[in-house]
Amino acid sequence: MPKKATNSRASKQARALETSLDSKAKTIVYVHGLANKPREEVLKRQWDRALFGFDLGERSRMAYWVNRTRYGAPLGETADPDEIAAMQPKPGFSTAAVGGSHRGVDSLIPTDASETARPSLTRLRDQLLQGQADPAAKTTAYHSKVLPLPSALRGWVMRQVTEAFLADANDFFFDTAERARMRESLIARLRTGGGPFVIIGHSQGSMIAYDVLSNWDQAKLGPIEVSLFVTIGSPLGLAEVQDRMKELTGQKRLGVPATVKRWLNFADAWDFVALDKRLAGDYTPKSRITDVAVDNPVESNPHSGIGYLSVEPVRHAVVSNIRKSLFQKVSEFTVSRDLVAAMASEAGKRHPVLIELQDRPPYSSDWLLRDGGRPENLEAVTANRSREQVVAWVLERVRKTLALESGADSANPITDEGLEQHIDLEKLESFVSARLTRPEVEELASTMRGVAVFKVFKNSAKRRHLTQSLRTIQARTAHLGYDALGQGITWAVLDTGVDGGHPHFQSSKTIEHIFDCVKTGAIKENAISPDQNVDADGHGTHVAGIISGEYSNSNETICGVAPRTKLWCYKVLGDNGEGSDAKIIKALDHIYRTNRGAADLRIHGVNLSLGGGFDPESFGCGDTPLCKELRKLWRQGVVVVISAGNEGQVDLPDGSASLNTYMSIGDPANLDEAVVVGSVHATKPHMYGVSYFSSRGPTADGRAKPDVVAPGEKILSCRASELGSTAKTAGTLDELYTRMSGTSMAAPHVSGLLACFLSARREFIGHPDRIKRHLLDNCTDLERDARHQGRGLVNLVKMLINT
Structure with a gap:
């Protein structure tokens, strides 16, 4: 038969x-x-x-x-x-x-x-x-x-x-x-x-x-x-x-x-x-x-x-x-596919997870207006109840797991504080993050789904984007002709920290706050001291120095794009340059609450020279947990500037050749409500065009990215150092400054440029959509493929002339 x-x-x-x-x-x-x-x-x-x-x-x-x-x-x-x-x-x-x-x-x-x-x-x-x-x-x-x-x-x-x-x-x-x-x-x-x-x-x-x-x-x-x-x-x-x-x-x-x-x-x-x-x-x-x-x-x-x-x-x-x-290829889920795959072969290992709460705050702009239509007790509509339920469940379940593993006596229970440190538990506004085992994640999803848990994601890793530019973006002319130096503007830098004692930040007291988001628990503010360096990696210090600050010696003056802009620096990446969504979201929550509690915006923009991959089967493009939090900030009136990434060229596994890669925009650079920045040559962008490493668009769902390009090759900026204040002050330029390349360096050029623009055109403050549209409309076309250059090279003078 x-x-x-x-x-x-x-x-x-x-x-x-x-x-x-x-x-x-x-x-x-x-x-x-x-x-x-x-x-x-x-x-x-x-x-x-x-x-x-x-x-x-x-x-x-x-x-x-x-x-x-x-x-x-x-x-x-x-x-x-x-x-x-x-x-x-x-x-x-x-x-x-x-x-x-x-x-x-x-x-x-x-x-x-x-x-x-x-x-x-x-x-x-x-x-x-x-x-x-x-x-x-x-x-x-x-x-x-x-x-x-x-x-x-x-x-x-x-x-x-x-x-x-x-x-x-x-x-x-x-x-x-x-x-x-x-x-x-x-x-x-x-x-x-x-x-x-x-x-x-x-x-x-x-x-x-x-x-x-x-x-x-x-x-x-x-x-x-x-x-x-x-x-x-x-x-x-x-x-x-x-x-x-x-x-x-x-x-x-x-x-x-x-x-x-x-x-x-x-x-x-x-x-x-x-x-x-x-x-x-x-x-x-x-x-x-x-x-x-x-x-x-x-x-x-x-x-x-x-x-x-x-x-x-x-x-x-x-x-x-x-x-x-x-059981559909595209269907609702509670635990994301990339987290399921990551946990598969290591059931007993603790995996970094990001738990989205059932009663999370609404992301509609109706709730986020700064004047009118917003309830006074906005905190009452946040995820407090769900967060408390999830935290209590996680601590109880992890305590049970550890007791079974160690045979611990219930008469000597592990404290909540000790557990929170052990699993790196973070209580965020719309999320709870922790390191959980596969059985804990599965049980959480099955017992708390629809009660306090909406979705459980992989707490994705993020990393820094590495690899005479003021004249290239017309910032020097704007300084002299429009007095657009960034005065009265505050920018947040989410990175590896900052060397607060660097001379570059001393003359104008550039750095107002340094926050440590890497350590488990509430954000801890570090006292700023000339001798203090909370940036062992150096990436965050270099980025901050591109945005703001100034240093002069007898031979030369080096200044950031917006030398009078104040900086709030958030350490969200570890000393190895790597971090997770949860630590970044913790900083974004702090910025959002800071602005919400003030009569006017205290923080006008954020710079994120970081990024990573995402699972398109688990998230809509530009709709990851991190993107959602950035979108909320944008709707509050905060300008979001993100580096495009350095995946524009990849080597074949056998090393035989390199390939230019389209659709290499990662997360959170695929967010629509942001200014995403690619890289060009620092002084000759028309000749050399877009940097070979700069990630290309479009996004996975077909949107145009990057938005713009800015100098990102061999950019001279601050070198983080463990030297004392006296040694730093007496240091040579080679000791105090270093060159780095990458879209990480391009993004702070745009952050500084926008800070300068807002200092001269203050009526645009709180309107990021108008700011972005004006930025894109006044770029200089480098006559490169739009998937490489976006709308072109940013131009501060054109922005000021046309307003």
């Missing part, structure tokens, strides 16, 4: 078992089969794509139990997880040596099997070999097909599968520690909530799943609901396996687990492991089990798990028993 006919008939059987909406699953849990596999996140993605065609993110979980002691390193990312060659253990492991089909059958028994285990494994081996000799003999109702392999090769394939199965079965049936580890791989994916579930067990994974579900202790682990239990290529029909399962589950006659509503068993006629294709007669009640014959499309290995998942009957059975609206 042709495969198409068999699978069509099987689809009709599966279709008849569709469940009601209330019972439809919200999460699919996979339990993989025997032998070596790729890393967990890779295997999960492969199974997702075989079943649905795309990564399911939080909607699927993998119970991963590979014995790494036996198999060594995982298979590669592009490897077939059911590859026959992967069945063999790593060299030196104590099992039978690899051989051909001529080997004696005794060699199939693991050499490390105990004397107690050998009789059972021998019976299991004999049942497998006997069934493999004539796989269709016991399944006359199943159609017969011919395995398209030469006889010798077919025998070798069968023996590889048999040997791997016996080795893993030995672990499961006769090694208490290994069985506990296998069981825990599934229990850990179920007890965090998220049901009802569809559980799919392949090969030995079906044995693990049956054992766990049959022994599920609701009093200890909590109730679960399994809408559908799917077994593919399952050995649960083998007599020896059934005898062992009776012992493990304490049943005299095997039954369908009480937590399972329906059980579908799929088997191929030539499957080397699923030799008894019918389970309905062996497990009671028979009415809750349906056996379905299918043709596995992987002809060289009819036991292939991916092959089973890709056949229409299996796919239809699963789709019929899930809430389809949740």
